[in-house]
Amino acid sequence: MKQELYNLAESGIQTAKAAGAAACRIGIDTERTVEISYRERKPENIKEASTKALSLEIFVDGRYSSMNTSDLRKDALKDFIGRAVAQTRLLAEDPFRSLPDPKYYQGRQDIDLGQVDPDYKTLSPDERHAFVKAIEEACLAKGGDKVISVTAGSTDGYGESLLMTSNGFDGYSESTYFVGSAEMTGKDEGDRRPAEYGVAVSFRRKALPKPEMIGMDAARRTLALFGAKKLKTETLPVIIENRVVARFGGGFLQAMFGRGIQQKQSFLADKKGQKVASDKLTLIDDPFIKGALGSRLFDNDGFAGKKRVMIDAGVLKEFYVDWYYSRKLGWEPTTGSPSTLIIPPGKRSVADIMKDLARGILITGFIGGNSNSTTGDTSIGISGQLFENGVPVQAVSEMNIADNHLKIWPRLVEVANDPYLYSSQRFPSLVFKDVVVSGI
Numbered sequence: 414m415k416q417e418l419y420n421l422a423e424s425g426i427q428t429a430k431a432a433g434a435a436a437c438r439i440g441i442d443t444e445r446t447v448e449i450s451y452r453e454r455k456p457e458n459i460k461e462a463s464t465k466a467l468s469l470e471i472f473v474d475g476r477y478s479s480m481n482t483s484d485l486r487k488d489a490l491k492d493f494i495g496r497a498v499a500q501t502r503l504l505a506e507d508p509f510r511s512l513p514d515p516k517y518y519q520g521r522q523d524i525d526l527g528q529v530d531p532d533y534k535t536l537s538p539d540e541r542h543a544f545v546k547a548i549e550e551a552c553l554a555k556g557g558d559k560v561i562s563v564t565a566g567s568t569d570g571y572g573e574s575l576l577m578t579s580n581g582f583d584g585y586s587e588s589t590y591f592v593g594s595a596e597m598t599g600k601d602e603g604d605r606r607p608a609e610y611g612v613a614v615s616f617r618r619k620a621l622p623k624p625e626m627i628g629m630d631a632a633r634r635t636l637a638l639f640g641a642k643k644l645k646t647e648t649l650p651v652i653i654e655n656r657v658v659a660r661f662g663g664g665f666l667q668a669m670f671g672r673g674i675q676q677k678q679s680f681l682a683d684k685k686g687q688k689v690a691s692d693k694l695t696l697i698d699d700p701f702i703k704g705a706l707g708s709r710l711f712d713n714d715g716f717a718g719k720k721r722v723m724i725d726a727g728v729l730k731e732f733y734v735d736w737y738y739s740r741k742l743g744w745e746p747t748t749g750s751p752s753t754l755i756i757p758p759g760k761r762s763v764a765d766i767m768k769d770l771a772r773g774i775l776i777t778g779f780i781g782g783n784s785n786s787t788t789g790d791t792s793i794g795i796s797g798q799l800f801e802n803g804v805p806v807q808a809v810s811e812m813n814i815a816d817n818h819l820k821i822w823p824r825l826v827e828v829a830n831d832p833y834l835y836s837s838q839r840f841p842s843l844v845f846k847d848v849v850v851s852g853i
Contacts, residue, residue, distance in 0.1 A: 664784025707837030
């Protein structure tokens with residue numbers, strides 16, 4: 414299939430140039446997926462699908478367009494590309510649109526990122542069903558008579574991706590992936606029906622936890638929400654659990670992109686080289702971690718992957734600036750998107766940290782919310798556990814945190830030792846002091 418993708422991309426580029434394009438970039442993605450879900454101990458959904466799609470970026474007469482098609486038949490593709498070039502000529506000029514300087518393609522590493530499971534093709538339907546059944550049974554057993562419903566599922570897939578430009582770049586990658594999940598809804602007091610989930614994702618099946626662990630995790634998290642109440646407004650320490658740190662930190666990360674800076678929609682635009690968080694926050698973008706979900710050898714511009722320290726002990730060091738916005742800003746480009754993000758873990762567990770905090774809230778979920786990338790103001794609903802002397806004493810919900818990123822991140826006081834491995838953002842649990850949690 415690899416050579417087929419190369420032949421298709423090369424033909425597409427030749428067609429685009431023959432139709433009058435000054436330059437072009439083609440991306441081709443193929444994927445085969447198998448999805449299974451169970452409910453009430455019976456298959457609810459069984460789906461297998463194969464997809465193939467081509468994305469085309471055209472540069473002609475100082476104009477630019479981006480289009481997609483899933484019809485890759487030779488004649489249909491030739492017509493699609495011809496129309497794309499003709500339609501691009503009708504658009505307004507954009508002098509900042511071009512393919513990157515080829516020098517940024519240089520330096521790509523030749524390493525195995527561990528993104529293909531060699532046993533994927535031998536995975537049988539019976540093994541897939543047994544995996545999902547085990548998740549469901551474990552969740553039902555753990556939930557007991559509190560269960561209203563459980564949905565367990567798995568998805569696995571294999572995909573190939575090729576990116577090629579008319580000025581000399583080509584990059585190919587392939588990967589497999591496996592997802593196991595469970596969602597439980599429980600019956601609490603009155604008409605309350607708390608729901609939570611357990612999930613794990615990996616490139617390799619053997620890197621997933623046992624299916625029973627996924628099911629029990631979903632049930633444990635759901636049961637932990639029983640009896641949740643809104644408490645009085647209080648200023649106290651909070652611990653944001655590892656798997657939801659990315660949700661809260663997303664509002665901060667959003668302000669680190671070139672687009673927001675160029676459009677004056679970033680509260681971090683003038684903060685490079687300045688302290689924006691406590692010494693406890695170091696943020697590393699590392700595309701070379703074997704088996705990590707965000708690892709890559711090149712980005713969407715074709716830039717060679719590079720490990721970067723984005724924030725160093727609270728000091729903002731880098732922004733995410735792709736080729737287009739680097740030209741608009743007059744800056745040196747870095748990369749347009751994160752790869753695998755890491756906050757280096759600390760030395761203590763969440764349980765040990767809780768013992769030292771006396772009274773606080775462990776936040777296990779966020780609800781709704783918004784973050785203003787221009788001002789840094791953020792407001793978000795929370796759910797979790799009130800704890801005292803290290804012991805959870807009350808589930809909490811319908812409470813809210815409203816703050817500013819430039820004020821709350823300097824109050825980060827500790828990083829736990831539990832990086833979340835089932836995400837491209839491998840963040841540990843984070844501890845903040847003096848947070849106003851609004852309730853009654």
